Amino acid sequence: MSNKWLIKNGKFAVSDPEWRIVSGYMLIEDDRISYIGEDLPEGTEGLPVHDGKHQLFIPGLINTHGHAAMSLLRGYGDDLALQVWLQEKMWPMEEKFTAEDVYWGTSLSVLEMLRGGTTAFLDMYDQMNQVAKVAQESGIRASLMRGAIGFGSDELRAFKLKEATTFAREWHNQADGRITTMLSPHSPYTCGPEFIEKFVEAAHELNLPLHTHMSETAAEVEQNVKEYGLRPVAHLEKLGFFSRPSLVAHAVHLTDEEIEVLAKYNVAVAHNPGSNLKLASGVARVPELLKAGVVVSLATDGAASNNNLDMFEEMRLAALIHKGVSGDPTAVPATEALRMGTEYGAKSIYIKDTGVLAPGKKADFVAIDLDQAHFLPYTDLISHVIYSASSKDVQHVWVDGKQLVKNGEMLTMDEERIKREAQAAFEGLTSR
Ligand SMILES: CSC[C@H]1O[C@@H](n2cnc3c(O)ncnc32)[C@H](O)[C@@H]1O
């Protein structure tokens, strides 16, 4: 028997194809939306009802690049450039991470993300079974991959590749299909060409998409040219990376020609405005990428370089910084920023039927409490989501039609325990 329930009195942000607000009803059947409209659908008498008065329903936000367990290192190593931050702060601490640390760090991040309206996230890390466990238990949707740094011996690289493919095979389409997997060499500066080619080969064999960090800093682009005679885009193209569906994180330093290459291969870009600003990596050429037809989504990166996982903040930053940098007030309008945080996010991480509110789509959505001073008057609610809202305005969250957050409270995770364990995990890391 199917599980049907109804939302009444709601305001629903639909994009078919332009954004508009529908006031009325949404019907949910199991994991999918089956109706959105002004009129009460027939045959709904006696169904459970959620009263959506003063609530705006938007598609769940999709965070397309991050390292969830790094929340344990939030505030540990601020105000540094990427390479110094990685080499002197992050990597020495990450070396000490146990499976338990990854479990509690990831739990802390998933708690923060769900409570802030993120219903799906991409995670590239080590000890990925722990991350999958958290995704399974919490009810969030996740695109997961074992990130591989290619330093060290041939044996170590072979071991990491094996771990990555085993994880990808075992977890793809698990947790009622909420978990999907990708393959992910960390970056062209930490993985040699042969190692990257092995990931490309494996992605073909397993029919999976690829993900990597690319052209985040000017120094890394220069180093690539010195070492391989090519900028990262041409380098990855030569290694066959773009022969698979692929997503690159950052893509800050791009030439016009490189933008054309990304568009030609349908490579998606995870734009991380907060992290790029904090690490002083630069500002990605988002208006040019969008104009060229590249799918650009939004991401926080890890909480150690952001320092939160608030996707409302990323949408707002995307809408603001590209105006500031270009001098064009029409750059990345609110409507586009919201698509980047939702619909383009789903495309970027290759998950089907999410990222929009429409009949037939997955019931992953968020209710924003509109009954607050900073949302009045109700002139343009899409504008309010981007320029006025924050994660604190999220009242309820559903994934696959199941409620995970109710009145700001997590229903599927033990918030108090997670906070305690995460603090203890950090203290453990600093004392060993
Ligand atoms: C192999 S697991 C992922 C690896 O990525 C590191 N990382 C975190 N943020 C960034 C970033 O902005 N650029 C490059 N690498 C990053 C993290 O510390 C993990 O070791």
Ligand SMILES: [Zn+2]
């Ligand atoms: Zn990253």
